[in-house]
Amino acid sequence: MGNDLAVSVKGLRKAYGRTVAVESLDLDVRRGEVFALLGPNGAGKTTTVEILEGYRKRDGGEVTVLDHDPAQPTAEWRARVGIVLQGTGEFEELTVGELVHHFAAFYPKPDDPDEVIARVGLSDKAKARTVGLSGGQKRRLDVALGIVGHPELLFLDEPTTGFDPEARREFWQLIRELNAAGTTIMLTTHYLDEAEALAQRVGVIAGGRLVEVAEPSRLGNRQSAPATVSWRTPDGSVESTASDTPTALVTELAARFGGEVPGLTVTRPTLEDVYLRMIGAGS
Numbered sequence: 424m425g426n427d428l429a430v431s432v433k434g435l436r437k438a439y440g441r442t443v444a445v446e447s448l449d450l451d452v453r454r455g456e457v458f459a460l461l462g463p464n465g466a467g468k469t470t471t472v473e474i475l476e477g478y479r480k481r482d483g484g485e486v487t488v489l490d491h492d493p494a495q496p497t498a499e500w501r502a503r504v505g506i507v508l509q510g511t512g513e514f515e516e517l518t519v520g521e522l523v524h525h526f527a528a529f530y531p532k533p534d535d536p537d538e539v540i541a542r543v544g545l546s547d548k549a550k551a552r553t554v555g556l557s558g559g560q561k562r563r564l565d566v567a568l569g570i571v572g573h574p575e576l577l578f579l580d581e582p583t584t585g586f587d588p589e590a591r592r593e594f595w596q597l598i599r600e601l602n603a604a605g606t607t608i609m610l611t612t613h614y615l616d617e618a619e620a621l622a623q624r625v626g627v628i629a630g631g632r633l634v635e636v637a638e639p640s641r642l643g644n645r646q647s648a649p650a651t652v653s654w655r656t657p658d659g660s661v662e663s664t665a666s667d668t669p670t671a672l673v674t675e676l677a678a679r680f681g682g683e684v685p686g687l688t689v690t691r692p693t694l695e696d697v698y699l700r701m702i703g704a705g706s
């Protein structure tokens with residue numbers, strides 16, 4: 424059947440000896456979406472993603488990636504899946520241009536390597552040896568190598584770790600452009616703002632199990648969680664109340680104060696608040 428899921432996982436299990444890394448994991452990634460997998464260190468993200476990429480064997484469960492079982496990878500299937508690896512140090516003597524052209528040759532229908540280099544913002548470094556690139560530039564090169572084969576599905580493992588704020592913003596823009604051009608993207612990240620900025624849906628994994636999948640704004644019922652309304656009382660102390668109807672409360676406060684409410688703030692739980700609660704680390 425023509426499938427609208429790029430990734431389908433049911434009851435995935437993987438153990439390393441006595442360490443159960445992933446247990447009873449169900450997960451879907453829809454074609455065309457950016458899906459972010461969030462979770463603390465050791466949660467099972469890399470294990471899961473490497474099983475999906477066809478680089479680790481699972482112990483149990485059903486897994487389909489682009490209508491194919493990744494435990495039986497074929498060259499044709501691999502060409503449809505892009506993987507952004509962390510660093511390709513063994514090619515340090517090659518230039519950026521040489522390396523991207525070299526990788527393009529592995530694929531049946533690659534994109535134009537020079538266009539890919541431009542898309543990741545490395546045109547002015549095309550003739551530079553990769554050994555001399557900065558950390559952020561190396562990461563862009565990793566992305567170029569991951570996308571030059573024109574993948575339908577792209578895996579990114581912690582793509583912006585070590586980036587400065589400007590490089591992160593530029594990288595996010597690149598991911599959005601790839602996604603707008605039709606690439607399905609699955610990324611793992613420790614950055615909640617990154618998941619919120621990029622992903623249509625976020626999966627939170629903890630202790631090898633999927634705790635929740637939701638749009639970032641809906642995670643942990645964030646939107647409908649009570650708001651905390653705070654204000655300063657006439658004696659100078661700060662009063663705080665959790666309220667399901669903050670607008671009504673603010674209106675009442677405005678009437679009580681005859682206009683401006685001193686020190687007024689209205690907040691809802693941040694993505695970080697609900698995330699920390701989910702993984703059992705909240706205060």
Ligand SMILES: Nc1ncnc2c1ncn2[C@@H]1O[C@H](COP(=O)(O)OP(=O)(O)OP(=O)(O)O)[C@@H](O)[C@H]1O
Pocket residue numbers: 439442443444462463464465466467468469470471
């Ligand atoms: N090759 C391996 N051999 C033995 N244990 C492993 C191996 N790979 C992972 N593990 C264990 O499996 C569990 C899940 O690890 P995994 O690398 O999948 O987590 P992660 O969510 O990617 O973590 P991080 O955010 O730190 O990268 C951990 O307890 C880890 O120690």
